[in-house]
Amino acid sequence: MPLIQTQALKKDYLDGKTWVNALRGIDVTIEQGEFAAIAGPSGSGKTTLLNLIGGLDTATSGSVHLDGDDITNMRSRHLNKIRLHKIGFVFQAYNLIPVLTAQENVEFTMMLQGCPAPERRARAAEILEQVGLGENMHRRPPALSGGQQQRVAVARAIVTHPKIVLADEPTANLDSGTGSKLLDLMRELNEQKNVTFIFSTHDPMVMEYSRRLIRLQDGKIKTDERK
Amino acid sequence: MKILLQMAWHNIWRNKRRAIILLCAMSAGLAGVLFCMGFVNGWLDQMVESSVNRCEGHLRVMGLGYNENPLIEYAFEPVPDLAATLDEHNHVKAWANRVVAQGMLSTASKSYVVNVVGIEPERERALSIVAGSICEGVFLDSAVSGKALIGARLAEKLKTKVGKKVVIVSQQFGGDMGSGAYRIAGIFDTHSAGFDESHVYVLRSDAQELLGLGDRITETTIMLDKIEVAEAFAGELKCQVPTDDVEVLTWKDRMPFAVQSLEMSGRYMIPFLGLFYIAMAFGTVNTLHMAVSERTHEIGVMRAIGMNRLRLVLLILFESFFLAVIAVVVGSTVGWAIIACFGASGMDLSMLAAGMDYLGVERVLYPYLESSQVVGASVTTFVIAILFSLFPAIRAARLAPVEAIRQVG
Numbered sequence: 099m100p101l102i103q104t105q106a107l108k109k110d111y112l113d114g115k116t117w118v119n120a121l122r123g124i125d126v127t128i129e130q131g132e133f134a135a136i137a138g139p140s141g142s143g144k145t146t147l148l149n150l151i152g153g154l155d156t157a158t159s160g161s162v163h164l165d166g167d168d169i170t171n172m173r174s175r176h177l178n179k180i181r182l183h184k185i186g187f188v189f190q191a192y193n194l195i196p197v198l199t200a201q202e203n204v205e206f207t208m209m210l211q212g213c214p215a216p217e218r219r220a221r222a223a224e225i226l227e228q229v230g231l232g233e234n235m236h237r238r239p240p241a242l243s244g245g246q247q248q249r250v251a252v253a254r255a256i257v258t259h260p261k262i263v264l265a266d267e268p269t270a271n272l273d274s275g276t277g278s279k280l281l282d283l284m285r286e287l288n289e290q291k292n293v294t295f296i297f298s299t300h301d302p303m304v305m306e307y308s309r310r311l312i313r314l315q316d317g318k319i320k321t322d323e324r325k
Numbered sequence: 326m327k328i329l330l331q332m333a334w335h336n337i338w339r340n341k342r343r344a345i346i347l348l349c350a351m352s353a354g355l356a357g358v359l360f361c362m363g364f365v366n367g368w369l370d371q372m373v374e375s376s377v378n379r380c381e382g383h384l385r386v387m388g389l390g391y392n393e394n395p396l397i398e399y400a401f402e403p404v405p406d407l408a409a410t411l412d413e414h415n416h417v418k419a420w421a422n423r424v425v426a427q428g429m430l431s432t433a434s435k436s437y438v439v440n441v442v443g444i445e446p447e448r449e450r451a452l453s454i455v456a457g458s459i460c461e462g463v464f465l466d467s468a469v470s471g472k473a474l475i476g477a478r479l480a481e482k483l484k485t486k487v488g489k490k491v492v493i494v495s496q497q498f499g500g501d502m503g504s505g506a507y508r509i510a511g512i513f514d515t516h517s518a519g520f521d522e523s524h525v526y527v528l529r530s531d532a533q534e535l536l537g538l539g540d541r542i543t544e545t546t547i548m549l550d551k552i553e554v555a556e557a558f559a560g561e562l563k564c565q566v567p568t569d570d571v572e573v574l575t576w577k578d579r580m581p582f583a584v585q586s587l588e589m590s591g592r593y594m595i596p597f598l599g600l601f602y603i604a605m606a607f608g609t610v611n612t613l614h615m616a617v618s619e620r621t622h623e624i625g626v627m628r629a630i631g632m633n634r635l636r637l638v639l640l641i642l643f644e645s646f647f648l649a650v651i652a653v654v655v656g657s658t659v660g661w662a663i664i665a666c667f668g669a670s671g672m673d674l675s676m677l678a679a680g681m682d683y684l685g686v687e688r689v690l691y692p693y694l695e696s697s698q699v700v701g702a703s704v705t706t707f708v709i710a711i712l713f714s715l716f717p718a719i720r721a722a723r724l725a726p727v728e729a730i731r732q733v734g
Contacts, residue, residue, distance in 0.1 A: 154629055155727040175633070182631025189730065193626060197335030202328060209328050210631050254630070 107160035135308035186255025245276030333643030355656025363664035367692035382546035419451035428495030443532025462487035462511030473507035476521025497537035613717035625729025634722035645714030
């Protein structure tokens with residue numbers, strides 16, 4: 099059973115007075131453990147596709163299956179649970195809750211899952227050590243660099259052992275060196291823990307790192323290459 | 326839950342200036358409400374106490390009907406054995422038989438309608454503040470008849486002074502007119518313009534002679550050690566006096582306006598309280614709306630990673646909870662402290678002396694607060710702050726994650 103399967107997925111939305119056909123029928127299947135990038139120019143629909151896969155948005159037509167569940171028309175409450183237990187998110191920037199420390203940010207999703215405080219504290223510390231932020235775990239986001247903040251975001255995304263991590267242009271605000279280290283980290287996690295990663299990006303370096311590159315153009319899949 | 330509380334606490338201080346302004350406004354408003362409550366409490370109590378101490382007493386035994394229609398025909402013979410009861414009772418501080426009637430006080434040039442009060446000077450010293458309010462001349466002496474005390478304002482109006490003669494004319498018991506000439510022995514100032522303008526004191530024996538009363542009196546005035554026992558003691562006395570001739574009245578029966586004012590004091594505060602609470606509600610809603618708007622992206626991220634709506638509402642409510650707790654603690658402490666301070670030292674309103682005199686209130690007020698008032702105002706402040714924060718909280722919870730995430734900054 100594929101981890102993600104979309105069929106004839108369409109999304110239209112109103113931008114001012116104009117209807118935009120953001121996705122025009124996407125059929126894509128992603129298996130557990132993939133390290134895939136969805137690439138394309140601005141407006142090609144990559145973020146929209148990621149949002150639909152992540153249950154953050156609803157499709158105009160077509161379907162999305164995640165880990166066997168049809169999430170296309172799922173109620174908000176159920177989608178919330180799916181996002182909490184099966185998906186990790188890494189956004190472009192301003193990812194973290196600024197009033198919490200790095201450790202508390204990582205603990206946050208575990209808290210939402212109802213994980214006991216001692217356990218989540220230990221797991222957060224452990225994962226922050228793994229991403230190289232053991233010494234900075236008590237700092238708040240404004241005291242961390244952009245790269246460190248994204249590492250915390252990755253730690254928060256994987257600490258609950260999700261089926262999939264969706265990363266929306268995770269390197270967009272990072273210099274190439276920091277971006278490269280972040281990608282190394284994510285690939286390591288992918289290889290060691292079999293966490294599925296899907297990126298939306300227009301960063302060539304991310305495309306280079308990915309093992310599967312899905313190119314979108316005008317809301318359609320232009321190419322789908324496995325390396 | 327601890328993380329939510331922690332987030333809420335830190336969120337408040339993300340914009341320190343805004344939080345402090347809101348907290349100052351809420352605290353100052355609550356302190357102001359409490360101050361007004363304390364002031365009104367002190368004012369009303371002082372009004373009652375002043376009237377009681379000036380002349381009214383806590384209890385009066387009067388001829389049946391005299392209270393509604395103060396005619397001299399309602400005068401009565403002193404109730405047998407009443408004196409013994411009053412002398413023996415623990416709560417009775419002082420008492421006196423008095424004669425009170427309306428009359429016309431005249432000098433060579435002017436006349437005024439006054440209440441003529443016939444007193445026993447020794448008993449009156451313990452019963453009222455008039456003896457202690459003599460500002461010129463001396464108090465009455467039971468051994469010296471033909472003397473009168475008049476109020477400072479009346480003396481001023483009549484352009485008379487100590488040593489001058491005045492004539493009092495009044496209707497006698499039985500219908501004839503009686504008159505008498507009295508030399509002014511002293512002038513009193515009780516700080517009540519109305520009272521000082523309208524009362525003249527003479528010896529009770531002089532008044533009885535003027536009014537043709539014989540041994541009759543118009544009232545037995547009783548001062549108790551505390552006002553709270555007045556009702557109970559009045560009940561006891563009612564069993565002892567002949568109820569077909571006389572009646573026992575408490576200060577409440579005599580001063581219905583004061584009683585009504587005391588009962589209505591809560592209602593007087595409603596417009597003021599309403600304004601404060603409305604302002605506070607708007608302040609809370611506005612502040613939290615701004616706070617939510619500034620954090621739209623962050624709320625989107627939290628919703629995306631799985632925070633449900635209920636938890637988000639709780640987060641905003643916790644922020645409001647902390648604001649309300651701080652405002653209530655600071656506001657009630659400041660309000661209580663101000664009232665406690667003035668309650669101990671008194672609020673000197675001498676600069677408003679003329680106005681205070683017209684209202685019959687002492688120039689120094691002693692405000693106080695009932696604990697129920699502090700609790701009531703604090704709980705209301707707290708509940709309104711929480712209730713009105715529901716609007717921004719629900720608004721935040723309704724944000725679609727995908728829309729919220731798009732907003733950066």
